[in-house]
Structures are given as C-alpha cells and as structure tokens.
Amino acid sequence: xIDYSDENKILQVEHLKQYFNVGKPDEVxxxxxxxxxxxxxxxxxxxxxSGSGKTTTGRAIIHLYEPTSGKIVFDGQDVSKLxxxxxKKHFRREMQMIFQDPYASLNPRxxxxxxxxxxxxxxxxxxxxxxxxxxxxxxxxTVGLNRDHSSRYPHEFSGGQRQRIGIARALAxxxxxxxxxxxxxxxDVSIQAQVVNLLKKLQRERNLTYLFIAHDLSMVKYIxxxxxxxxxxxxxxxxxxDEIYAHPxxxxxxxxLSAVPVPDPEYERARTQIPYxxxxxxxxxxxxxxxxxxxxxxxxxxxxxxxYKKRLTExxxxxx
Amino acid sequence: xENANDILEVRNLKIxxxxxxxxxxxxxxxxxxxxxxxxxxxxxxSGSGKSVTTRSIMGLNAENAVIDGGTIMYKxxxxxxxxxxxxxxxxxxxxxxxxxxxxTSLDPTMKIGKQIAExxxxxxxxxxxxxxxxxxxxMKLVGIDxxxxxxxxxxxxFSGGMRQRxxxxxxxxxxxxxxxxxEPTTALDVTIQAQILDLMKELQAKTNTSxxxxxxxLGVVAGMADRVAVMYAGKIVEYGTVDExxxxxxxxxxxxxxNSMPTMDTSGTELPSIPGTxxxxxxxxxxxxxxxxxxxxxxxxxKQQPPFFKxxxxxxxxxxxxxxxxxxxxxxxxxxxxxxxxxQLTHEAIDKSRGKHIEEQEEQL
Numbered sequence: 001x002i003d004y005s006d007e008n009k010i011l012q013v014e015h016l017k018q019y020f021n022v023g024k025p026d027e028v029x030x031x032x033x034x035x036x037x038x039x040x041x042x043x044x045x046x047x048x049x050s051g052s053g054k055t056t057t058g059r060a061i062i063h064l065y066e067p068t069s070g071k072i073v074f075d076g077q078d079v080s081k082l083x084x085x086x087x088k089k090h091f092r093r094e095m096q097m098i099f100q101d102p103y104a105s106l107n108p109r110x111x112x113x114x115x116x117x118x119x120x121x122x123x124x125x126x127x128x129x130x131x132x133x134x135x136x137x138x139x140x141x142t143v144g145l146n147r148d149h150s151s152r153y154p155h156e157f158s159g160g161q162r163q164r165i166g167i168a169r170a171l172a173x174x175x176x177x178x179x180x181x182x183x184x185x186x187x188d189v190s191i192q193a194q195v196v197n198l199l200k201k202l203q204r205e206r207n208l209t210y211l212f213i214a215h216d217l218s219m220v221k222y223i224x225x226x227x228x229x230x231x232x233x234x235x236x237x238x239x240x241x242d243e244i245y246a247h248p249x250x251x252x253x254x255x256x257l258s259a260v261p262v263p264d265p266e267y268e269r270a271r272t273q274i275p276y277x278x279x280x281x282x283x284x285x286x287x288x289x290x291x292x293x294x295x296x297x298x299x300x301x302x303x304x305x306x307x308y309k310k311r312l313t314e315x316x317x318x319x320x
Numbered sequence: 321x322e323n324a325n326d327i328l329e330v331r332n333l334k335i336x337x338x339x340x341x342x343x344x345x346x347x348x349x350x351x352x353x354x355x356x357x358x359x360x361x362x363x364x365x366s367g368s369g370k371s372v373t374t375r376s377i378m379g380l381n382a383e384n385a386v387i388d389g390g391t392i393m394y395k396x397x398x399x400x401x402x403x404x405x406x407x408x409x410x411x412x413x414x415x416x417x418x419x420x421x422x423x424t425s426l427d428p429t430m431k432i433g434k435q436i437a438e439x440x441x442x443x444x445x446x447x448x449x450x451x452x453x454x455x456x457x458x459m460k461l462v463g464i465d466x467x468x469x470x471x472x473x474x475x476x477x478f479s480g481g482m483r484q485r486x487x488x489x490x491x492x493x494x495x496x497x498x499x500x501x502x503e504p505t506t507a508l509d510v511t512i513q514a515q516i517l518d519l520m521k522e523l524q525a526k527t528n529t530s531x532x533x534x535x536x537x538l539g540v541v542a543g544m545a546d547r548v549a550v551m552y553a554g555k556i557v558e559y560g561t562v563d564e565x566x567x568x569x570x571x572x573x574x575x576x577x578x579n580s581m582p583t584m585d586t587s588g589t590e591l592p593s594i595p596g597t598x599x600x601x602x603x604x605x606x607x608x609x610x611x612x613x614x615x616x617x618x619x620x621x622x623k624q625q626p627p628f629f630k631x632x633x634x635x636x637x638x639x640x641x642x643x644x645x646x647x648x649x650x651x652x653x654x655x656x657x658x659x660x661x662x663x664q665l666t667h668e669a670i671d672k673s674r675g676k677h678i679e680e681q682e683e684q685l
Contacts, residue, residue: 049509050480158597159366188365189536193580193593200589215509218539222582222591245584259514261539263581265562266665268543273514 002042002225004295010177010209011038011061016070018053018060030056032233033070035289036297040176043203043210045224045241047217047256053233054213058179061211062095074177093123096170100182102162106154112165113150116140119173139168143198160191167198171206179211184219196223217260221245226295229253232281235289238297246316249298249308252276254317272319321396327497327530328354328377333390335372335381342602346372348554349390354498359524359531361541361562363577364551367598370534373551374500376400377532378417379407394498413443416491420503422483426475432459433471436489443494458489462519481512488519495527502534517544538581542566547634550574553599553609560635567662570629570637572616575655592652608640616641616649 002008018031031053038044046054060067063079072079075094082088096119099105106115113136117126126132137147143164154162163183170178180199184192196219202208214220220227221241228238229252237250248254255276262268285301292298292308300308322329335347347369354360362370375381377392377399392399394414402410416439419425427435436455440446446454452471459467462485475483484504491499501520505513517540524531533544541548542562549559550573558571569575579592596613599605605612611621618640620626629642640646650656 049511160597189538189577190365190580190594191597193582193591194595197590197593204589217510218582218584218586221584222586256511257584259510260584261510261513261517261537261543262583263538263542263566263578264583265542265566268539271543276511 002039004039008039008041009037010040010075011211012071012073013037013057013061014071014073016057016060016072017068018056018065019068022068029233031060034230034233034235035070036228036235036238038177038209038211040209041203041207042225043212043223045220045227046211046213046230047215047220047227048230049215049256051232052230054230055181056233057230058097058181058211058213062097062179063091089123093119093173094175095177095179096173096175098163098166098170098178098180098183101186102159102166103154103186105166106162108154110153111150112136112140112152112154112157115154115165116150116168116172119169123173125173135172136168139172140165142171142202143168144194158191159187160194163187163195164198167195167202171202174206175208177209177211179213181213182215183212185214185216192219199223217257218262229256232278234281234299235297236299238289238295240295243293243296245318247296247312248316248318249292249296249311251280252278257318267319270319274317321393323353323355325355326353327356327394329391329393330373330377331391331393333373333376333392334388335369335376336386336388337382338384338386339602343386344601345388345604346385346554346601347376348601348604350551350554350556351390352549352556352559354530354532355547356530357524357528358546359533359544361533361535361545361548362551363534363536363538363541363548365536365598367553367601368551369554370551371502374417374502374532374534377498378411378415378500379404380411409443412439412496413494414496415498415500416494416496417500417502418484418487418491418504421507422480422487423475425487426483428475431472431474432478432486436486436493439490439494455489455493458493459486461523462486462489462492463515464489480508481515484508484512484516485519488516488523492523492527492529496529498532499524499529500532500534503536504533505540506535506537513540520544538566538577550577553604554601555609555638557610557639558637560631560637563662563665564632564635567658567665568631568635569655569658570631570635570642571610571639572614572641572651573610574637575651576613578658579652579654592654608638618646 014035016031016034020028020030048054059065061072082091116136116139117132120126120132120135126135136150140147140149145164184195187195212223224241227241227244229236231252237253248257255274258274287299287301289297290300290305293312298308331351333347333350337344337346364370387400433452433455436458437451440451440454456467456471464470464482464485505516508516535541545562547561548565549556552573558574569578576594580594582591594613599609607623608621608626611617620640626638626640628636628638630636641649
C-alpha cells in the first residue's frame with residue numbers, strides 16, 4: 001500500500017503554467033494552472049488526448065522547460081531554484097526519463113555500453129573501467145538483456161529490446177523518480193506486456209516512483225495507483241485507478257473511458273459511447289480542483305460540487 | 321471464384337524479399353477468403369506479414385518483393401498476373417486503401433477537394449465540375465463540417481481525425497468493392513478513434529463494401545470484425561468468426577495475444593506476457609514458428625509444421641494441440657473464462673434456433 005501522508009510526497013506540482021510564444025499572437029497555453037502531488041513508491045498515470053498537455057507537464061517537471069509560473073517541488077527542493085552545478089547534477093540523478101520512441105532516443109553511433117554508462121561517467125559513479133563494465137552488464141541483466149549485448153549498436157536490437165536499453169540507461173544513475181512518456185505505445189502487444197512487467201518489477205525492487213504518461217487507458221489503469229485526467233492543458237480529475245473507473249465524475253473522464261475498445265465482441269456490440277461537449281469547460285465559471293472525497297479530486301465550480309457529490313453515490317455510468 | 325459469396329480469394333500465397341542479408345520469407349503460404357460485405361480483421365505483431373499481404377492485393381509491394389507462388393483471385397481474375405498498368409485501373413476503383421498516417425498519405429500541397437475528386441476524374445473520366453460536386457457530397461457523408469467552405473483548404477488546416485475522414489472520403493469516392501484499412505486509427509486518440517470506427521461501419525452498411533481491417537488492437541477487432549485471421553511469422557495460425565476467436569480460441573498464440581492485453585478488470589502484479597521475440601524470417605524455424613515462445617509446445621512442433629485442424633465449419637487453427645493424439649492441455653485461466661462464456665453463448669443460440677423451429681412448426685399447423 002502507498003503511504004498517502006504529507007511526509008511521503010516526493011513531488012508537488014503547484015499551479016504550474018507552461019505557455020509557449022508568450023505575448024505573441026500564437027500564444028499556446030499548453031499547461032494552464034495544474035496542481036497535483038506524487039507520493040513515494042506510487043505510479044501516477046497521466047492520461048489525455050494529444051494536445052492535452054501531458055507530455056509538456058512531464059517535460060516541465062524534469063525541467064526541460066522553465067515554467068511560465070508555478071512551482072515544482074521535488075524531494076523538498078524547488079526545481080526552479082537549483083543554482084549550483086552540484087544541485088542540478090543531483091536533481092538529474094534523482095529524476096530520469098524513458099522516452100516513447102526507442103528508435104529516436106538512442107544514439108545510433110554509440111555502443112550500448114556507452115549509452116548506458118553516460119550517466120555513470122558524468123556522475124563519476126564507477127571506480128574504474130572494470131567497475132563501469134560490470135555496472136553496465138549488471139544493468140543489462142536487470143532489464144532482461146544479455147551481458148554480451150554491451151558492445152553492440154542500437155540497430156542490432158528490436159523495438160522491445162531498445163526500450164529495455166532505454167530503461168537500463170535511466171536506472172544507471174540510481175534515480176528515485178522516473179518519468180515514462182508513452183514508453184510502450186511504439187511496441188507490439190506481446191512485447192508491451194513484457195516491458196510493463198519489467199517496470200513493475202523494478203518498482204518493487206528499487207522502490208521507484210513513476211510518472212506514467214500514456215493514452216492507452218487500459219494499460220494505464222493496470223499500471224497506475226492513481227490517475228490524473230488532463231484536457232486542454234488542465235487537470236480535470238484525479239483519483240485512484242479503481243475509483244476513477246468506478247465513479248468517473250467528470251463528463252470528459254466518462255466519455256474518454258467509454259471510448260476505450262475492449263477485446264470482447266459482445267461488449268463491443270452493446271457499446272454506448274458517452275458524448276462530451278467541451279464547451280462546458282469554457283462557460284466562464286470559476287473552477288478549481290476540489291477534493292470531493294478522500295483522494296478524489298475534480299475540477300468544479302461552487303455550484304457543481306453538490307452535483308458531483310450526488311454522482312459519487314450513484315452507480316458508474318460506464319457499461320458493465 | 322470457388323464460392324459465389326466471395327469477392328476475393330487468396331490461395332497459397334508466398335512472398336519473399338531479396339535483401340543483402342538473404343531472402344526474407346515474409347509470407348509463407350497463406351490462404352483466405354473475403355466475403356461480400358464483411359469485415360475481415362487480420363491481427364498479428366509487426367513483421368507477421370499483415371501489411372505485405374494487403375500490399376500484394378493492391379499491387380504495391382516493393383521492387384525487391386518476389387512472388388514465390390499462389391494466386392489472388394478477384395472477380396475470376398488473378399491480380400498477381402496483372403501488369404502495372406492494369407493494376408492502376410483496379411486500384412482506387414475496385415480496391416482502395418486507407419493508410420495509417422493521414423499526414424503522409426495526403427498530398428500537403430494539394431487542396432483536399434482536388435484530392436477527393438481525383439479518383440473520379442482518373443477512373444471515370446468525369447468532368448471537373450461534376451467530380452467536385454461528388455467530392456462535396458462525399459465530404460458531407462464522412463462528416464466534415466462546412467464542407468462547401470472547406471473544399472479548397474489544405475490538409476494542414478485539418479485536425480488528425482478530420483484528415484483521416486478525408487482519407488476515407490478519397491478511398492470511398494468510387495464506391496470500391498474492397499476497402500483495405502491498414503491500422504486506420506492507430507495514430508488517433510481514443511475518442512476520435514471511436515468516431516472514425518463508427519463512421520466506417522456506417523459507410524459499410526450504405527455501400528456494402530468488403531473491408532480487410534489490419535490492426536494489432538484486439539479491442540478494435542472485437543468491435544469491427546465479422547471474421548478474424550491471426551497471423552504469426554508469415555502464416556495464418558488461426559481463423560474464425562469474431563466470437564469463435566475471442567470466446568473459443570484454440571491456438572496458444574491467440575491465447576497469449578488475448579491475455580497480454582489488460583482489460584479494465586485486470587489486476588495483479590504480473591501481466592501474462594508472451595516470452596521472447598518473433599523468429600527471424602531470413603531463416604524461419606523448422607516446424608511451428610511459434611514453438612520457441614510456446615509453453616504448450618510439443619516435441620512435434622519443432623519438427624513438423626502443424627496443418628489446419630477444423631474446430632467448426634468456420635473455425636480452423638494450425639496447432640498440434642488439436643491433433644487427437646496430442647495430450648490434453650489446460651489453457652490459461654482467462655481463456656477458460658472466455659470459453660465458458662462461449663459455451664453459454666452457443667447454448668443460447670441453440671435454444672433460440674430451437675424456439676424458432678417450434679414456432680415455424682406451429683405456424684405450419
């Protein structure tokens with residue numbers, strides 16, 4: 001079980017805004033005032049359609065962008081206030097990223113051992129060459145590859161194997177927190193399950209915390225402890241993954257879940273999709289995230305709270 | 321044609337690719353039928369040969385593809401014997417395709433009205449005005465709002481879902497007999513995907529087009545297909561109606577595929593996965609290509625390729641487990657659950673048909 005006490009927060013995102021082309025006619029509010037916390041040892045799933053801002057959120061957290069406003073606190077430290085080289089280096093050791101495309105995210109001209117050991121070299125984590133090789137080989141074994149794969153080049157591997165190399169690279173610096181941005185969507189179904197199992201195993205063994213960004217809702221439901229639903233750069237709903245399926249309060253969440261194809265012909269024949277009208281988000285009402293039940297947050301205005309409270313007691317709108 | 325209900329009959333198709341590393345045996349003897357007005361889904365992982373199969377039907381295989389045998393019969397003609405010019409006539413008129421990525425399958429420098437009207441002008445020799453009028457109708461049919469104002473827009477002015485609607489409009493403007501949809505919704509969001517799939521079903525009901533639907537998403541297959549063919553390493557390993565494949569699968573590979581996809585109810589610490597990776601088709605293994613990843617593999621699997629065993633009139637699977645001499649194996653639990661459901665379904669069907677029979681008799685009396 002995850003400890004959901006305040007002391008166990010590893011990441012706090014507070015009123016994060018990430019705008020692009022600020023002040024120009026084509027200004028984009030990619031992430032527009034979102035707040036959420038991630039607790040040590042949990043997997044927080046971030047879902048939403050393309051353009052919802054989920055990838056931008058991940059990148060802002062790992063500080064690939066300077067936030068327009070708002071605060072990101074990781075392990076008690078404000079990420080925007082890291083000044084010294086030492087602080088920045090420490091932050092980058094603690095937080096790592098696994099990318100979507102296993103073909104584009106590995107340098108084709110580098111050997112696997114040099115790809116995996118890059119972080120080890122930068123952080124001086126190896127005593128000597130022999131130690132470096134051993135660490136790399138151990139990592140390859142951990143992610144289910146062979147020790148002797150270390151002197152090969154990325155093109156010699158399949159998509160699933162490359163994604164394992166990407167995971168080994170992220171693990172090399174012994175991080176606490178890993179952002180996985182669509183880590184399995186480029187892989188085949190039979191390989192997806194392998195990689196998900198590997199991520200779960202590593203989490204158990206190393207007490208890792210994941211921010212898992214994806215659009216495949218059934219996989220997100222399976223891997224995540226809690227799920228945040230994003231739309232148009234805003235966080236609409238946050239709840240445990242069981243709760244969000246049992247009581248999808250926001251119309252958008254219900255609509256999104258009802259659109260997921262299920263490998264069951266009878267279910268599919270009876271499918272009813274819940275429609276969603278996005279204009280309700282732009283009616284000018286003042287909305288903010290409200291904790292409507294323990295650990296269940298919903299973006300709502302004052303007058304909507306009773307409606308959502310009532311919904312909590314009703315059976316799920318989703319098809320059985 | 322062997323069967324009057326078929327629009328397409330593929331027999332013993334073998335396709336190799338000549339590469340520097342050697343000959344890749346991409347399609348290793350496959351046969352299947354496509355019936356009029358049905359949707360046949362072909363599922364399998366990348367490299368299993370799904371796309372090569374449909375590209376052969378379209379006559380769009382790469383230069384280094386060698387047809388090693390077989391026939392593709394369409395209206396009593398073998399498409400494999402057609403010249404390139406003859407195929408140009410068939411493609412876009414009788415057989416059309418929707419590709420995965422709408423951004424790369426549309427011409428970014430051509431107005432969409434022209435792109436939709438082009439097949440009419442080329443194949444039917446239609447005059448510009450008439451073709452554009454039909455293109456406009458087609459745009460309305462696939463649900464593009466303000467079609468009249470948008471007919472002179474360029475692809476980049478549309479969202480991903482709208483672009484895929486345009487691609488569908490181009491494919492269907494000539495009312496083709498066969499529509500090939502190669503992962504048509506993989507690049508789209510789930511909500512948009514649901515809209516596009518509904519649109520395809522709706523249009524199919526209107527035009528009675530036969531669809532070959534290629535995808536790796538079994539959820540999409542469950543919603544779209546009448547029949548399903550499962551491909552592995554260049555071969556079809558199991559085929560049947562959508563209910564037979566999802567509720568009564570017989571091939572261990574189909575079991576693995578169904579199990580490795582979590583549903584909304586899946587929990588537990590480990591997802592059942594298929595170990596290993598598909599074989600290298602430069603040198604396909606002797607016997608059953610799935611044997612190395614198959615926990616139910618028998619000794620004979622490594623020696624001899626399994627033939628198709630009949631499960632029902634519409635359902636066949638190529639696995640030695642169905643041989644009467646094979647030991648009884650217990651499929652994974654979720655598959656047993658599915659089979660229980662199937663037993664229930666078929667009982668209901670039998671009861672229903674019995675009921676109908678009695679009613680008919682009563683009427684006769």
